[in-house]
Amino acid sequence: MYIVFSDLDGTLLDHHTYSHAGAQEGIDLLRERSVPLVLVSSKTLPEMTELHGMLGLDSPFVFENGGGIAWPDKTKSGEPLRVEIQGFPIEELQAKFNALKTVIPVPVKSILDMSVEEVMERTGLPNKRAALARERQSSIPFILLEKHDIDLFELGRINIQLREQGLGITRGGRFFHLISRDSTKGSAVRKIISTYTLLHEKEDIVTMAVGDSENDIPMLKEVDRPCLVRKHDGSIIQTGLPDVCITKSIGPAGFTEAVKTLWI
Numbered sequence: 001m002y003i004v005f006s007d008l009d010g011t012l013l014d015h016h017t018y019s020h021a022g023a024q025e026g027i028d029l030l031r032e033r034s035v036p037l038v039l040v041s042s043k044t045l046p047e048m049t050e051l052h053g054m055l056g057l058d059s060p061f062v063f064e065n066g067g068g069i070a071w072p073d074k075t076k077s078g079e080p081l082r083v084e085i086q087g088f089p090i091e092e093l094q095a096k097f098n099a100l101k102t103v104i105p106v107p108v109k110s111i112l113d114m115s116v117e118e119v120m121e122r123t124g125l126p127n128k129r130a131a132l133a134r135e136r137q138s139s140i141p142f143i144l145l146e147k148h149d150i151d152l153f154e155l156g157r158i159n160i161q162l163r164e165q166g167l168g169i170t171r172g173g174r175f176f177h178l179i180s181r182d183s184t185k186g187s188a189v190r191k192i193i194s195t196y197t198l199l200h201e202k203e204d205i206v207t208m209a210v211g212d213s214e215n216d217i218p219m220l221k222e223v224d225r226p227c228l229v230r231k232h233d234g235s236i237i238q239t240g241l242p243d244v245c246i247t248k249s250i251g252p253a254g255f256t257e258a259v260k261t262l263w264i
Contacts (some may be wrong), residue, residue: 001196001200001204002205002207002212002262003035003174003192003193003196003207003208004030004036004259005036005189006039006040006211007040007210007216008039008051008127009172010173010229010232011211011216011252012210015173015231015232016124018124019252022256023255024256026255026256026259030259032088037055037057037064037261038059038061039051039055039057040054040189040219041062041063041065042063042141042177042189043133044063044132044135044137045064045068045137046132047132048063052070059072060072063137065141065145065172065183065185066086066179066184066185066188067180068083068084068138068188069089070083086138086183086187087182088180093167096165097140100169103162104144104150108144110140111133111136111142119131121142138179139178139179141176142248143176145209150171152214152238155214159181159245164221167180168180171214171215172213173233184218185216186221193223206224206262208225208226208227210227210228210254210255211227212229212230212231212251213231214237217241220239222235225261225262226243227245227258229250229255229258230247230254231251232250245258245261
């Protein structure tokens with residue numbers, strides 16, 4: 001049995017247009033072979049619920065970089081999803097947000113302090129989706145207000161300093177994200193793999209993850225077959241992992257390319 005985990009923005013969705021057209025062949029291939037496709041993203045629960053439905057998926061999905069998992073609920077409870085929040089709820093994260101001032105040498109601005117119009121301008125999202133992007137439950141995206149390069153070394157230093165407060169930061173395609181220390185894409189993927197393993201205890205499970213950004217590294221570390229797609233400019237991130245497949249194609253086309261390697 002295979003399970004495929006995929007980032008959204010810049011991976012299954014085009015960085016600029018948010019179209020999944022280039023990934024459709026890979027999505028269809030997984031559906032034809034009854035392979036669960038688990039979406040793993042920094043997007044909010046309402047954003048993810050909309051996309052999950054649009055893609056016609058019935059597998060769990062991970063939202064807000066591992067801050068929550070949505071499980072399809074087949075118990076006739078009336079709710080289509082059972083939502084599990086990991087780490088600090090948004091109110092506590094907001095109260096702790098000022099901790100960033102002590103570890104990042106330039107001013108920062110939270111997405112919660114941006115208008116919908118500013119979110120639209122920074123992301124290219126239409127009004128409705130930009131509004132949904134502000135409906136946070138367990139993470140806070142933020143930007144640096146002055147030019148400053150936070151490389152992997154400084155990211156590690158910052159996270160060591162934030163660790164005592166139960167916090168961490170990660171970097172996506174457009175934003176940095178304040179999260180609970182142990183609520184990463186990796187911890188959520190690990191929990192989902194454990195659940196599938198219990199449900200399919202008589203089958204061998206092979207897992208793949210596909211991503212393009214630093215916040216995907218914890219997810220890539222948890223699977224048998226980690227795969228990087230090229231960013232919109234053709235570049236790739238450094239993961240430090242020894243056996244990562246790297247696609248020739250960019251974004252959604254790279255997702256399809258990665259999926260096809262399962263059967264080569």
